[in-house]
Amino acid sequence: MKYFNMFLLLTACTIFVYLYFVNNKNKPLRYLPIYGEKVYEAKEKGSDTTYHKIGNFSFTNQDGKTITEKDYNGSVYVADFFFTTCHTICPIMSNQMERVYEKFKGNTKVKFLSHTVDPEIDTVAQLKLYAIKHNADACQWNFVTGSKKELYAITRTGYLLTAEQGDGGPDDFIHTQNFALIDMDKRIRGFYDGTDSRDMNQLMKDIDLLLMEYEYKSKK
Numbered sequence: 001m002k003y004f005n006m007f008l009l010l011t012a013c014t015i016f017v018y019l020y021f022v023n024n025k026n027k028p029l030r031y032l033p034i035y036g037e038k039v040y041e042a043k044e045k046g047s048d049t050t051y052h053k054i055g056n057f058s059f060t061n062q063d064g065k066t067i068t069e070k071d072y073n074g075s076v077y078v079a080d081f082f083f084t085t086c087h088t089i090c091p092i093m094s095n096q097m098e099r100v101y102e103k104f105k106g107n108t109k110v111k112f113l114s115h116t117v118d119p120e121i122d123t124v125a126q127l128k129l130y131a132i133k134h135n136a137d138a139c140q141w142n143f144v145t146g147s148k149k150e151l152y153a154i155t156r157t158g159y160l161l162t163a164e165q166g167d168g169g170p171d172d173f174i175h176t177q178n179f180a181l182i183d184m185d186k187r188i189r190g191f192y193d194g195t196d197s198r199d200m201n202q203l204m205k206d207i208d209l210l211l212m213e214y215e216y217k218s219k220k
Contacts, residue, residue: 027216032181032206035188036160053186054158059115059144059151062127067113067142069186076210077111078203079159080179080194081151083118084130089177093194097179098134101141103204109214110207112141115155117174119145148172160188179203183210 036052054069061067080097082090097112104110116122122130127143136143145151149168155161159180166172181190181203190206192199 027212030209031213032183032189032209035191051185051187052160054182054188055154057150057154057158059142059146060124061138061142061144062124062131062136063138064124065138067144071142072111072113072182072186074184075109075111076184076189076207076214077113077182078179078207079113079115079161079182081115081117081155081161081174081176083116084122084126085118086175089175089195093177093179094130094134096194096197096200097141098136100200100204100207101134101136104207105137105140108140109211110140112136114141114143115151116143116145117151117155119148119151161191181206181210184214 034051038052039050040048056069058066058068078097078100080093082093084090094114097114101112116127122145124145127145131138131141131143134141147168152166152168152172152174155174155176156164156166159182161178161180162174162176164174166174177193177195179192179194180188181192183189189210190203192203194200
């Protein structure tokens with residue numbers, strides 16, 4: 001009886017370890033934080049947390065096509081803000097973004113969205129030339145223009161990429177090197193310095209983690 005009980009215990013432990021391994025082999029090593037203001041709502045079965053999300057938007061890309069938040073459904077994406085005539089940080093940022101883009105090129109679950117902060121100069125034709133320069137396929141990497149007020153509003157209140165106040169008027173100007181990583185639920189999961197290659201290396205690792213997170217959740 002003693003040996004039989006030991007056999008049962010060993011069998012149970014083996015099954016437990018096997019099931020734990022099967023259920024957790026694809027689990028991310030860590031979960032990325034969720035940024036932005038949180039709202040806590042009381043529910044019948046407890047509290048529910050609503051996280052800051054990127055709102056609806058509508059811009060025009062380098063091919064003259066209207067791009068909305070729906071074009072990014074089912075994908076994680078990286079957002080940044082630049083202007084084509086910039087000769088300081090923007091060329092570095094765009095080169096770093098291209099490096100990240102090349103790593104995930106062809107992966108439909110990873111996309112990129114670069115917004116101009118100088119829509120008067122950055123016409124569709126200008127953005128097209130810039131996109132060609134960086135080997136960008138519009139199916140995965142969009143360079144967009146639109147209303148200055150809308151572009152500046154989403155920078156500040158959507159992606160939270162600058163704390164500087166402004167109204168998107170003629171004298172308002174945004175110049176930020178920060179990138180934002182957005183998940184499939186339109187939540188901000190990371191901020192990165194687009195001029196720092198080490199930050200870009202971390203961004204690529206975090207994109208992989210985010211993909212693993214959604215893959216793991218889909219199998220639970």
